[in-house]
Amino acid sequence: MSDKLKSVKESHEYKEFVKLSELGLVLPNKICGNENCKNFESEMEPDLRKREKNAKNLILNWRCRTCRVYNSVYAGSFFSLFRKPVKIILAVIKCWAAQISATKAKSVINLNLEHQLTEAMILGVYARLRQICTLAVDKQNLKLGGSGKVVEIDESLYCKVKHWKGKDLKRRPVWVFGLVERADGESSGRTYMQIVKDREAQTLLSIIYDKCESGSIIFSDCWASYNKIAMFKNFTHKTVNHSVNFLDPNNGACTNRIESLWRACKQKFKEMNGCKRVYIQSYIDEFIWRFNNNVTTDRIACYNLILREISKFYRPGISLNEFEEKVLSENRTSFEEDELSNENFETCSSSGSTSENEVNAEDIFSEFCVVYRRMKTIQLQ
Numbered sequence: 001m002s003d004k005l006k007s008v009k010e011s012h013e014y015k016e017f018v019k020l021s022e023l024g025l026v027l028p029n030k031i032c033g034n035e036n037c038k039n040f041e042s043e044m045e046p047d048l049r050k051r052e053k054n055a056k057n058l059i060l061n062w063r064c065r066t067c068r069v070y071n072s073v074y075a076g077s078f079f080s081l082f083r084k085p086v087k088i089i090l091a092v093i094k095c096w097a098a099q100i101s102a103t104k105a106k107s108v109i110n111l112n113l114e115h116q117l118t119e120a121m122i123l124g125v126y127a128r129l130r131q132i133c134t135l136a137v138d139k140q141n142l143k144l145g146g147s148g149k150v151v152e153i154d155e156s157l158y159c160k161v162k163h164w165k166g167k168d169l170k171r172r173p174v175w176v177f178g179l180v181e182r183a184d185g186e187s188s189g190r191t192y193m194q195i196v197k198d199r200e201a202q203t204l205l206s207i208i209y210d211k212c213e214s215g216s217i218i219f220s221d222c223w224a225s226y227n228k229i230a231m232f233k234n235f236t237h238k239t240v241n242h243s244v245n246f247l248d249p250n251n252g253a254c255t256n257r258i259e260s261l262w263r264a265c266k267q268k269f270k271e272m273n274g275c276k277r278v279y280i281q282s283y284i285d286e287f288i289w290r291f292n293n294n295v296t297t298d299r300i301a302c303y304n305l306i307l308r309e310i311s312k313f314y315r316p317g318i319s320l321n322e323f324e325e326k327v328l329s330e331n332r333t334s335f336e337e338d339e340l341s342n343e344n345f346e347t348c349s350s351s352g353s354t355s356e357n358e359v360n361a362e363d364i365f366s367e368f369c370v371v372y373r374r375m376k377t378i379q380l381q
């Protein structure tokens with residue numbers, strides 16, 4: 001081994017790369033793809049160089065010794081989406097794992113790593129991580145409850161229409177329907193939440209039917225849409241009347257767990273002062289992912305897990321289009337563009353206000369399609 005190669009392999013950059021390749025985040029080697037090269041299809045060597053003369057950071061490349069073709073070892077990986085040194089992107093992911101806001105992350109990273117990150121760049125990484133969560137939650141196969149197990153269900157208003165006139169006529173309330181298992185000896189309980197177009201029986205029952213295993217015991221409030229739950233899949237249905245008490249003294253039903261989840265989930269929106277409507281489901285997906293994997297309060301476990309999820313769902317070599325198609329199909333109902341999609345909303349702290357029952361909420365799913373398409377065109381830095 002030449003001295004130069006030896007020093008490359010001892011560098012911090014190379015060791016970092018090896019660690020990430022062991023996690024499956026980047027390919028561990030590369031062969032020369034130059035057909036005119038004598039060493040066509042033989043392995044390339046790692047090589048460290050500066051992008052330009054005065055650049056601060058060294059870039060780790062694969063380089064062919066014969067034809068001297070080279071490109072970044074991170075080409076085609078998740079990291080190549082952000083045009084920043086890998087150690088910076090990893091620092092951003094650490095901040096995300098610790099649930100640090102983009103504003104704070106920016107000052108922490110710029111101070112400690114002497115870099116000039118913008119908030120937009122950090123938000124770009126955060127948005128990609130939420131897309132990973134959307135895929136990792138595996139909504140299709142996520143089933144809750146089971147014989148004799150308790151599942152609490154509830155609906156919650158995420159986006160309220162303040163005055164039902166003027167500009168607000170165009171706005172639509174956003175209802176989220178949620179289910180959560182009670183913790184038992186085997187598990188600490190998982191959750192599932194999704195935006196619903198309305199709170200009609202058909203809408204809610206079809207989700208309950210799909211998400212709850214046969215024989216589950218379902219606790220809910222007295223919302224009329226739930227009346228027919230016990231007709232399906234051997235479900236037992238118990239209700240608690242919130243206008244009277246929060247724990248039904250006769251049947252033991254209560255929905256404290258789902259309500260505390262609403263508070264926790266909405267806290268994030270509050271800290272952000274609301275967010276664009278299109279992002280609501282992706283933040284909810286992130287919440288579900290953290291909760292179901294039990295990493296909500298453990299930033300190190302969260303960081304390690306999200307790296308593993310990235311290697312699974314953004315495996316090196318996947319095309320960005322293919323990735324986004326998958327994310328989109330997880331949250332798709334319609335493809336239509338919607339001009340309201342960029343509108344900000346304020347979260348409601350109260351859950352289940354029924355004053356707007358008569359509002360016939362339109363389908364807002366189309367909004368999700370818009371954001372994922374737009375993300376393709378967002379220039380990160």
Ligand SMILES: [Zn+2]
Nearest residue numbers: 032037064067
């Ligand atoms: Zn070559």
